[in-house]
Amino acid sequence: MGSGENNPLGAQNAWDMLSDEQSQKHITTGSGDLNNILGGGIHCKEVTEIGGVPGVGKTQLGIQLAINVQIPMQYGGLGGKAVYVDTEGSFMVERVYQIAEGCISDILEHFPHSHEKSSSSNKQLQPEHFLADIYYFRICSYAEQIAAINYLEKFLGEHKDVRIVIIDSVTFHFRQDFDDLALRTRVLSELSLKLMKIAKAYNLAVVLLNQVTTKFTEGSFQLTLALGDSWSHSCTNRVILYWNGNERYAYLDKSPSLPVASAPYAVTGKGVRDVVSSNHKRVRVT
Amino acid sequence: MANMPVSEMRLPPHLAHLLAARRLDTAKDVLSLPEVELMAVLDAGLPTARAAVAHVSEAACPPCQTALALLEERVRLGGGGRLATTLCGLDEALGGGIPMGKLTEVVGPSGIGKTQFCLKVALLGALPEYYGGLDGRVLYIDTESKFSSRRMIEIGQKSFPQVFRQEGLAQKMAGRILVTRPTSLADFTKSLEQMKVTLLQHDVKLLIVDSMAALTSLENERATGFRQHPLRWALSFLKSIAEFSRIPVVVTNQVRSQSNVDGYHFSFEVDRKDGDNCTGGFDSHLVAALGIQWAHAVTVRLVFESHSGHRFIKVAKSPMSPAVAFPFVVETSGITLLSDEGIDVTGPEITSIRCQGKNVLAQ
Incomplete structure (x- = not known):
C-alpha cells in the first residue's frame, strides 16, 4: 500500500481498496454453495446478519464459523481466533467439539500428506486446540450485552488474533425487556455503529444472528427479521435461512457487492456442509 | 451484573461523583442511554461520557471463558x-x-x-x-x-x-x-x-x-x-x-x-x-x-x-x-x-x- 502514504486525508484510493479486498481471505461456512452466494464466505471488515426461523440452523452456522475461522493458514484458512457472545444460552460445548472434529477430519481428507508432518501441526489439529481459541461470553441482560460490546474494543486490542465476533443472538434481550422502543432503536443503532467500527479497526468479521418475527404487510402476515426497519439498515450483509421444501436454504437478502441469490445447505453431524444429493439446482439467482 | 451499583466499580473519583450526582446508580442506568443523551444527562463532554461508558462496561461485562474451559467444567461436573x-x-x-x-x-x-x-x-x-x-x-x-x-x-x-x-x-x-x-x-x-x-x-x-x-x-x-x-x-x-x-x-x-x-x-x-x-x-x-x-x-x-x-x-x-x-x-x-x-x-x-x-x- 505504498501509494496510500501520499494521501493527505489518510484515505485509501479505490484501486488500493480493490487489491486489498482481493488479498483478503474469507471465512468458509463449510458449504461451497453457501460460500458462492456470499462471494467466497463471510468477509472480514464487514458486519453480516444471519436470521431465520427457530431450528433452521443459526446457532449451528455460528458455531461452524467460530471453528472454521481457526483453520490454519497452511490449510487455506485464516488461522484466527473467535469471540462468541452467547445471549440465549444455546451454545452447547459438546456440539462445538463435534463440529471441531468434523472440521479436522475434512482438513485431513483434503491434505492427506499432513499426517506425516511435524508434531507441532498435529497439535494444532486437535479439537481441544480449537476450543481453547474460542472466547466465550455468556450474557444475561441487554445491559450486559451493551457492556460486552463496549468492552470488546479493549478486549480485541489485547487479543489481536481474533478474526471473528459472533453474537448469538443480537435480539434476545432487546426483545425480552426493553419497553421504550424509540430508545431501543437509538441504543441498537449505536451498537451497530460500534460493531462496524470494530470490524474495520481490527480487520475481523462480525456476525450477528437474529430471530424472526411476524409483521403485517400488504394484507397478510409475513416473516421478517426482528428489531425493525431501522435496524435492517445497520448490517452490511444480510442472510436469511429458511426451509424450501425439505431443504435448508440461505437467501442473500442484502449485500453491497453481490447479487441477490439463494443456495441450499445442510446441517450434518459434522456441521454445516453442502447438500449431497445430485438432483437439486445449484446456485440459483432470483 | 447489569444491576451492579456504580459505586462498587472503583471508577476514577471524578466519574464516580458525576454519575452518583446524576442518579445513575447501576450499570443498566448508564448503558441504557445513547451517548448523546448520556452527555446531556451528565452535562459533560464526549470524552467524559465515553470514559464513563468504557469504565462501566468493563466492570459490568461478564467474565470471558474459553470453550475449552467450559468443556472441562462440564466434564468436572459429571x-x-x-x-x-x-x-x-x-x-x-x-x-x-x-x-x-x-x-x-x-x-x-x-x-x-x-x-x-x-x-x-x-x-x-x-x-x-x-x-x-x-x-x-x-x-x-x-x-x-x-x-x-x-x-x-x-x-x-x-x-x-x-x-x-x-x-x-x-x-x-x-x-x-x-x-x-x-x-x-x-x-x-x-x-x-x-x-x-x-x-x-x-x-x-x-x-x-x-x-x-x-x-x-x-x-x-x-x-x-x-x-x-x-x-x-x-x-x-x-x-x-x-x-x-x-x-x-x-x-x-x-x-x-x-x-x-x-x-x-x-x-x-x-x-x-x-x-x-x-x-x-x-x-x-x-x-x-x-x-x-x-x-x-x-x-x-x-x-x-x-x-x-x-x-x-x-x-x-x-x-x-x-x-x-x-x-x-x-x-x-x-x-x-x-x-x-x-x-x-x-x-x-x-x-x-x-x-x-x-x-x-x-x-
Missing part, C-alpha cells in the same frame, strides 16, 4: 449433565436425555400425552441416582390442575417395580415432588420470584411448568403486547434459573389452530404458498400457542403429534440432535416408545404439529 427419560431412543437423540441448565419445551395438542411425559420426568427427578434419577426434590408448577399423584405412582410402579416394591418408597418419592397451582399469571410471577430461594433451600433438582400457555389464557383477552410482557419476563427468568442452578427445566406448551398460513413465510418466498396447503388431508394444522419469539428462546423443543394412526415424539429443535421422530403409545407405565430407532424426518416437517382427531362425530 457427564454431560443430562436427565435420562428412560425412553432409550429419545435419550440417544438428545445426547443422553433432557439437558441440565437448559429450557426444554414439550408442545402438542391436548390429550396427546404431554402431562404423562411430565409425570414420568417428575418421578425420575425424585428417584435415587442408582436408578437413573436425580435424587432431589422436584418443583411441579401445575397451571392446568392436571397433576395426579395417583397416576404418577401408577407410572412408577409399572416402570420401576424394583424401586416401588420397597416399603415406603412410593411415599418417599411422592413426598419429594412439590406441586404448586398458581391461579393467575400474577400468582405465577410471584412464585417465580420466590423460586430462587426455594431452589437453594429445598435442594430442587428439576423444575416443571405444565403448562406455560395456560397462564396466558388465565388472563382474559387483552391487548397482545400487554399479555406478552409478563410472559417474556418469565421466559428470561426460567432460562436464568435453569442456567444458574444447573437443573433441567421442562415446560409444556399448548397448540392453537393456525390462523394464517402466510404468516410462516418470508416475503421473498412467493412461489411456495400454493403447494404447501395440500399436505395432511384431514389432519388439522396447528401451531404452538406461544408464538415464534418463545420458540426461539427454548433450547430443546419436543413436538408431540398424531398422524397416520400413530402418535409421535419429534425432536424439533435441539443444538445436538438429528431430526428424528419416534412413534409412542401411552400405557399404564406411562409413555413408551414403540421403537428406539428414530424415523428420520426431512425438512420443515420436523417442526409441524399435526393432530389427527378421532373424528367420532363423523362416524
Whole structure:
C-alpha cells in the first residue's frame, strides 16, 4: 500500500481498496454453495446478519464459523481466533467439539500428506486446540450485552488474533425487556455503529444472528427479521435461512457487492456442509 | 451484573461523583442511554461520557471463558449433565436425555400425552441416582390442575417395580415432588420470584411448568403486547434459573389452530404458498400457542403429534440432535416408545404439529 502514504486525508484510493479486498481471505461456512452466494464466505471488515426461523440452523452456522475461522493458514484458512457472545444460552460445548472434529477430519481428507508432518501441526489439529481459541461470553441482560460490546474494543486490542465476533443472538434481550422502543432503536443503532467500527479497526468479521418475527404487510402476515426497519439498515450483509421444501436454504437478502441469490445447505453431524444429493439446482439467482 | 451499583466499580473519583450526582446508580442506568443523551444527562463532554461508558462496561461485562474451559467444567461436573427419560431412543437423540441448565419445551395438542411425559420426568427427578434419577426434590408448577399423584405412582410402579416394591418408597418419592397451582399469571410471577430461594433451600433438582400457555389464557383477552410482557419476563427468568442452578427445566406448551398460513413465510418466498396447503388431508394444522419469539428462546423443543394412526415424539429443535421422530403409545407405565430407532424426518416437517382427531362425530 505504498501509494496510500501520499494521501493527505489518510484515505485509501479505490484501486488500493480493490487489491486489498482481493488479498483478503474469507471465512468458509463449510458449504461451497453457501460460500458462492456470499462471494467466497463471510468477509472480514464487514458486519453480516444471519436470521431465520427457530431450528433452521443459526446457532449451528455460528458455531461452524467460530471453528472454521481457526483453520490454519497452511490449510487455506485464516488461522484466527473467535469471540462468541452467547445471549440465549444455546451454545452447547459438546456440539462445538463435534463440529471441531468434523472440521479436522475434512482438513485431513483434503491434505492427506499432513499426517506425516511435524508434531507441532498435529497439535494444532486437535479439537481441544480449537476450543481453547474460542472466547466465550455468556450474557444475561441487554445491559450486559451493551457492556460486552463496549468492552470488546479493549478486549480485541489485547487479543489481536481474533478474526471473528459472533453474537448469538443480537435480539434476545432487546426483545425480552426493553419497553421504550424509540430508545431501543437509538441504543441498537449505536451498537451497530460500534460493531462496524470494530470490524474495520481490527480487520475481523462480525456476525450477528437474529430471530424472526411476524409483521403485517400488504394484507397478510409475513416473516421478517426482528428489531425493525431501522435496524435492517445497520448490517452490511444480510442472510436469511429458511426451509424450501425439505431443504435448508440461505437467501442473500442484502449485500453491497453481490447479487441477490439463494443456495441450499445442510446441517450434518459434522456441521454445516453442502447438500449431497445430485438432483437439486445449484446456485440459483432470483 | 447489569444491576451492579456504580459505586462498587472503583471508577476514577471524578466519574464516580458525576454519575452518583446524576442518579445513575447501576450499570443498566448508564448503558441504557445513547451517548448523546448520556452527555446531556451528565452535562459533560464526549470524552467524559465515553470514559464513563468504557469504565462501566468493563466492570459490568461478564467474565470471558474459553470453550475449552467450559468443556472441562462440564466434564468436572459429571457427564454431560443430562436427565435420562428412560425412553432409550429419545435419550440417544438428545445426547443422553433432557439437558441440565437448559429450557426444554414439550408442545402438542391436548390429550396427546404431554402431562404423562411430565409425570414420568417428575418421578425420575425424585428417584435415587442408582436408578437413573436425580435424587432431589422436584418443583411441579401445575397451571392446568392436571397433576395426579395417583397416576404418577401408577407410572412408577409399572416402570420401576424394583424401586416401588420397597416399603415406603412410593411415599418417599411422592413426598419429594412439590406441586404448586398458581391461579393467575400474577400468582405465577410471584412464585417465580420466590423460586430462587426455594431452589437453594429445598435442594430442587428439576423444575416443571405444565403448562406455560395456560397462564396466558388465565388472563382474559387483552391487548397482545400487554399479555406478552409478563410472559417474556418469565421466559428470561426460567432460562436464568435453569442456567444458574444447573437443573433441567421442562415446560409444556399448548397448540392453537393456525390462523394464517402466510404468516410462516418470508416475503421473498412467493412461489411456495400454493403447494404447501395440500399436505395432511384431514389432519388439522396447528401451531404452538406461544408464538415464534418463545420458540426461539427454548433450547430443546419436543413436538408431540398424531398422524397416520400413530402418535409421535419429534425432536424439533435441539443444538445436538438429528431430526428424528419416534412413534409412542401411552400405557399404564406411562409413555413408551414403540421403537428406539428414530424415523428420520426431512425438512420443515420436523417442526409441524399435526393432530389427527378421532373424528367420532363423523362416524
